[in-house]
Amino acid sequence: MARFFLILTGLTFSLFLHSQETVKNLIVMIPDGTSSSILSLARWYKFGPCVADHCRLAIDPHICGLLSTYNSDSPIGDSAPTGSAFATGYLSNSGFVATYPVSSPGKDLFKVDQTRSYQPLFTILEAAAMQGKSTGLVVTCHFPHATPADFSAHTPDRDDMDNIARQMVHNKLNVVFGGGLKYLDPAQRKDGMDLFNVLRTRNYQLVTTRDQFDALAPEDTLVYGLFAEKDLPYDLDRNSAQVPSLAEMTRKAIKSLSQNPNGFFLMVEGSKIDWAAHTNDAAGIITEFLAFDDAVKEAMDFANKDGYTAVVIMPDHGNSGISLGNSRSEAFYDEMDIHKLIDPLKRCTASADALAKEVAENPPQATAIFAKAIGIDLTASEEETLARAIWNKEKESLPVAIATLISNHTYVGFTTHGHTGEDVMLAVYHPGGVRPTGVVRNTDLNKYMLDILAIPSLDSYTDTFFCIDTVACKPYRFAIQTDSVQPARLAIELDSKKKLFAEIIDGTDYITVLKKGVPVETIPLPSLALYVKPLNHFFLPAGLASYFPGRFLK
Numbered sequence: 001m002a003r004f005f006l007i008l009t010g011l012t013f014s015l016f017l018h019s020q021e022t023v024k025n026l027i028v029m030i031p032d033g034t035s036s037s038i039l040s041l042a043r044w045y046k047f048g049p050c051v052a053d054h055c056r057l058a059i060d061p062h063i064c065g066l067l068s069t070y071n072s073d074s075p076i077g078d079s080a081p082t083g084s085a086f087a088t089g090y091l092s093n094s095g096f097v098a099t100y101p102v103s104s105p106g107k108d109l110f111k112v113d114q115t116r117s118y119q120p121l122f123t124i125l126e127a128a129a130m131q132g133k134s135t136g137l138v139v140t141c142h143f144p145h146a147t148p149a150d151f152s153a154h155t156p157d158r159d160d161m162d163n164i165a166r167q168m169v170h171n172k173l174n175v176v177f178g179g180g181l182k183y184l185d186p187a188q189r190k191d192g193m194d195l196f197n198v199l200r201t202r203n204y205q206l207v208t209t210r211d212q213f214d215a216l217a218p219e220d221t222l223v224y225g226l227f228a229e230k231d232l233p234y235d236l237d238r239n240s241a242q243v244p245s246l247a248e249m250t251r252k253a254i255k256s257l258s259q260n261p262n263g264f265f266l267m268v269e270g271s272k273i274d275w276a277a278h279t280n281d282a283a284g285i286i287t288e289f290l291a292f293d294d295a296v297k298e299a300m301d302f303a304n305k306d307g308y309t310a311v312v313i314m315p316d317h318g319n320s321g322i323s324l325g326n327s328r329s330e331a332f333y334d335e336m337d338i339h340k341l342i343d344p345l346k347r348c349t350a351s352a353d354a355l356a357k358e359v360a361e362n363p364p365q366a367t368a369i370f371a372k373a374i375g376i377d378l379t380a381s382e383e384e385t386l387a388r389a390i391w392n393k394e395k396e397s398l399p400v401a402i403a404t405l406i407s408n409h410t411y412v413g414f415t416t417h418g419h420t421g422e423d424v425m426l427a428v429y430h431p432g433g434v435r436p437t438g439v440v441r442n443t444d445l446n447k448y449m450l451d452i453l454a455i456p457s458l459d460s461y462t463d464t465f466f467c468i469d470t471v472a473c474k475p476y477r478f479a480i481q482t483d484s485v486q487p488a489r490l491a492i493e494l495d496s497k498k499k500l501f502a503e504i505i506d507g508t509d510y511i512t513v514l515k516k517g518v519p520v521e522t523i524p525l526p527s528l529a530l531y532v533k534p535l536n537h538f539f540l541p542a543g544l545a546s547y548f549p550g551r552f553l554k
Contacts, residue, residue, distance in 0.1 A: 022431045023452040024263035025309040026128070027254070027299045028086065030147055031292045032079060033274025033319030036066075036425045040324050041282075041412065042289045045345055049338050057290075058297035059313060059427050066423040066439045069317045072112065073104035076421035079274065080158040082316040082442060083150035088121040089446035089458055097146065097164065098123050098154045120154035120530050120539050122461035124449055126171070128265035130461065130526075131453070134174040134221065134257040135264065138249045138295075140232045140288075141271035142180030144168060147316065151267050153507075154466075154530050162189050166487065166507040167528055169195045174221055174264075175256050177249040178271075179228035181208065191486050199224055213244050218255040225249065234272055234284055234351040235291040246270060247294035254302050263308070265453075268295055276351065277319035281403040282412040283348035285322065303429055310452050313427040314445060321415025329411040336411065344410045347375030352403040360398060363390050370402070376409050465527040467542035475545065476502075480531070480538065488531035490538045494548070502548070504540065506531035511547065523547055 031038075039057065047055040069082045072091035081092035084099070091110055092101040100119040103112040129135050137148045144153070144164035153167040165183035168176070182188045184195040199206055207213050207225040216223060227243045235245065244252070250268050257264035270292030276284030296313060303309035324341070325333050350358075350373045358373075359366045366386055371377055378386065382405055389401030400417065407414065426445070428435035436448050450458065469478060469490065477493040487506040494500040499516045502523075509528055513521040525547065529540040541547070 022308055023310045026453055027266045027311045029268045029313040031270040031273050031289060031315050032147055033277045034315035035318035035322050037322055037324055038289050042286050045286045045342055046290055057293045058300055059293055062427040062429045063425050064428050064435050065426045065437045067314050067426040068423050069442045072101040072109060073107040076419050077317040079146040079316055083147040085442040086446055087123040087150045089443050090121055095158045096156050097149045097158050099156050118156055118532050118534050120466045122458045123151050125151040125265050127455045127458055127461050129172055132262040133264050134260040136175035136253045136257050136266045138253050139178035139269045139271050140246055142230045143176055143178045144183050147269045163507055169198050170509045171528055175223050175253045177225040177253055179226055179230055179232045181226045182229045210242050216252060218259055221256050221259055236287045236351045237354040246291050247298050250295040251298045274319050278417055279352050279399050279403045280320055280414045280417060281352040282407060282410055283345045284351040307431050311429040312449060315424040318420035318422045318424055321420050323413040326411055326413030341411050349373050352399040355402050356398040374406055465541050466539040469538040472540050472542050472544045504529045
């Protein structure tokens with residue numbers, strides 16, 4: 001028995017060593033808001049009654065367990081803190097992006113250190129960049145949305161997207177694909193900052209059309225590819241001649257990032273699975289997940305050929321309580337013809353959102369539009385329901401009403417328009433076969449990913465690069481300047497006699513040295529400098545004085 005234990009221990013240690021030696025690249029894939037029942041629905045939708053071995057989703061062979069996801073103070077999670085748990089290893093509050101939580105007495109699900117509240121937390125993406133790896137994000141939402149922000153920005157307010165975009169543009173990401181052009185545009189930003197110009201001066205290519213995307217070569221290693229003012233269309237509604245698919249963006253990002261001999265970190269999000277789930281749009285959910293699964297295939301194809309790449313796939317939470325079977329199937333659920341399940345879903349040729357826009361623009365034709373896009377003849381009472389929803393001026397009500405009308409003709413059920421707290425599926429590919437199994441906590445998954453990238457601790461990075469200003473700025477005097485519109489600024493007095501000062505803008509990665517108010521030099525920082533409004537403090541690299549050239553030192 002002792003000999004067997006030694007052999008087993010040696011094997012485990014050998015696998016651990018193998019993981020350290022072979023994993024150079026990590027692809028993290030998040031199907032946002034994906035409850036596990038979506039897997040079954042997507043499989044039946046795609047393959048129908050097929051029984052052959054190849055009738056499996058790309059994700060299927062790699063499912064190895066379940067994942068528990070939750071906030072620091074609630075069993076049902078919000079995307080910002082649940083994504084942050086993957087990125088930082090810490091639970092947090094709703095709305096918090098890569099930021100340590102505030103204690104909620106009586107509700108906390110772990111012991112919160114109140115001395116760390118609102119502390120920006122270094123992410124696994126930022127640590128991978130410190131290792132010399134290339135980093136990238138591929139999403140179908142607008143790029144400063146919660147999940148991509150979780151890996152590349154820091155704020156207790158996920159809705160402060162101008163701030164998040166400013167941080168992301170300055171955070172040295174190599175490749176970003178998705179939507180969100182408006183967040184770069186000085187005419188549409190509250191602070192008027194021209195982030196287009198920031199990208200240009202840093203030698204990024206800004207790609208906004210399909211032709212420009214197709215023309216990208218693997219050697220194009222600094223790219224922002226944004227194909228919509230805000231989020232990208234649902235896959236059901238996507239014009240493939242204008243907007244690349246999630247799979248195509250994933251393939252292109254991998255080709256670019258893999259040029260780096262030190263490896264890469266890539267996060268891919270199927271963002272709008274979650275959005276369709278909030279609407280209870282069954283066909284939208286399924287087709288968005290299948291588009292995500294196509295991206296999984298791209299990642300797995302690369303990983304299998306490469307031999308040095310791990311792929312970790314995990315939803316950040318469930319959503320909608322979606323089920324295969326509802327009250328309509330109650331009397332004959334075990335005798336239901338598969339075509340009764342699939343056909344009503346297959347007839348949907350547009351998302352509920354797209355259909356709502358078309359119907360709202362032409363109310364007299366609502367019934368005909370509905371019948372053409374969904375293949376359903378509405379009853380008189382359903383026509384009345386649709387008419388009431390059209391004239392209701394609340395933006396969200398019409399897509400929800402349309403999705404509900406569609407669901408009434410299917411055998412897919414829903415319990416809520418909100419997130420749900422069940423365990424979700426976990427899928428992992430590792431070239432050495434080292435992967436977690438069983439029920440895994442979201443924070444433990446962060447530890448696993450750090451392990452396979454040989455990153456010892458994110459806390460040490462946080463302490464080094466997100467040091468509070470009172471410590472980081474010694475021996476200089478400094479002051480914080482805030483404004484209701486402009487980002488906060490940290491003014492550092494270098495030499496009052498010579499009127500020599502330094503200035504750091506919140507969410508940027510550089511210092512501007514000014515003499516008599518005129519900029520004379522720009523000094524790069526290795527990480528972001530961040531103003532935390534609730535604390536009225538900046539967090540920035542420790543030992544700031546060491547970044548100034550000798551002539552500026554006291």
